[in-house]
Amino acid sequence: MRLDVVTIFPEYLEPLNVSLVGKARARGQLGVHVHDLREWTYDRHSTVDDTPYGGGPGMVMKTEPWGEALDEILASGYEAGAHAPALVVPTPSGRPFTQELAVELSERPWLIFTPARYEGIDRRVIDEYAARMPVHEVSIGDYVLAGGEAAVLVMTEAVARLLPGVLGNAESHRDDSFAPGAMANLLEGPVYTKPPLWRGRGVPDVLLSGHHGKIARWRRDEAFRRTALHRPDLIERCDPSAFDKKDREILSILGWAPSPDGRFWRRPEAVEE
Numbered sequence: 305m306r307l308d309v310v311t312i313f314p315e316y317l318e319p320l321n322v323s324l325v326g327k328a329r330a331r332g333q334l335g336v337h338v339h340d341l342r343e344w345t346y347d348r349h350s351t352v353d354d355t356p357y358g359g360g361p362g363m364v365m366k367t368e369p370w371g372e373a374l375d376e377i378l379a380s381g382y383e384a385g386a387h388a389p390a391l392v393v394p395t396p397s398g399r400p401f402t403q404e405l406a407v408e409l410s411e412r413p414w415l416i417f418t419p420a421r422y423e424g425i426d427r428r429v430i431d432e433y434a435a436r437m438p439v440h441e442v443s444i445g446d447y448v449l450a451g452g453e454a455a456v457l458v459m460t461e462a463v464a465r466l467l468p469g470v471l472g473n474a475e476s477h478r479d480d481s482f483a484p485g486a487m488a489n490l491l492e493g494p495v496y497t498k499p500p501l502w503r504g505r506g507v508p509d510v511l512l513s514g515h516h517g518k519i520a521r522w523r524r525d526e527a528f529r530r531t532a533l534h535r536p537d538l539i540e541r542c543d544p545s546a547f548d549k550k551d552r553e554i555l556s557i558l559g560w561a562p563s564p565d566g567r568f569w570r571r572p573e574a575v576e577e
Contacts, residue, residue, distance in 0.1 A: 305410075305467060306335040306386045308377050309417045309456055310370070312352055314338045316453040325461060328470045336460075337377075344372040353422050362423035370429045374416070381414060389414040390438040392459065393430060394452030398441035401459060404488075405442065409459070410466035417459070419452025488546070489538040493526025525554045532558045532570075539568055 309317055317338045320326065328334040342350040353363035378389060390412050399405070409415060418425065433439060444455045465471055496507045510522045528551065531538050539555070544566040547555070552562075560568045 305333070305412070305464075306337070306381060306384075306414045307417065307460060308337045308339065308381065308415070309419065309453075310339045310341050310373050310377070311419050311451075311453055311456075312341050312421060313451065313453055314340050316451075317456065319457055320460060323461075324470055325464045328464055328467065331469075333467055333469055334464055339373060339377060341369050341373055344369040344376070356423060360423075364423050365420055365425045367426045367429055370418070370425055371432065374418075374429075374433060377416060386414045388412060388437075389416055390440060391430075391433050392417045392456075393425070393439060393441045394419050394444070394455035394459070395424060395441050396443050396446070396448050398443040401442045401444045401455075401462070403462070405440070406459070406462040407466060409440070410463045415463070417452075417456045419456050421451040487527065489531075489542045490527040491530045491535060491538070493523055493530050521550060524551070528554050528558060532560070536570055540570075542568065544568065 311317065317336075320336050320338070321329070325334065325336070329336055341352055345351055351366070352369050353365050356362065356364045374391075381389065390409070392409070392415050394417065418429075430439060430441070442455070442459065444458050449455065496511060500507050500512065508522065510518050513519070528539075532555075539560060544562065555568055559571050561571050563569050
């Protein structure tokens, strides 16, 4: 996979040189190219923003530097053998970044990130490149940052760890919270390691039993418990056909009941554990 990031703060992307992403880069599994947007400015102040049409506070990032930067990056990428680019625009007004979207992006060979500052990028830039390639306007949460670089770091790590060979154990991400399949719309439960007793606190007996079926069931039950406590909205969105008899039993214990359409809702008398 090739990743390009265009920013006015290239130093903000230094964490891409460490941890799993840095190792993937060193092994050649991930090609990361960070570009300074100001290289495509021509005035002595390297201006990348201007006042917004229609008035209002804040500044808007200009079309010209972004257009020239993206055109040059696309041309150099194609020359280097890259293909099928997609533009990823971090913005609080975008669609939520989810594990499902991370999986979708991990299957693309080339991603170009455009972290903005100020009030964002002139809309015509997004519309221009949407006519040439898929564009994903993505939000990492319901809050506003000073710029999109932190969001790029979040998305890059979420995507990179899904690439073949990046994780030491290829099975590691299959039991993650939100992972497609059995963990879709569920949070991962608690985890434990050695020693078996620490400060008077033990490990659940089932995890020491060696009984794989019981362990799997315990982990799924704990996923339901944690999801019901922290993200009940996820259970409301779950596909009921994905629940087996044991799933329905634990949901009932946790205070959930099926509605006429089969989906689960929390009974008013349910008490949080």
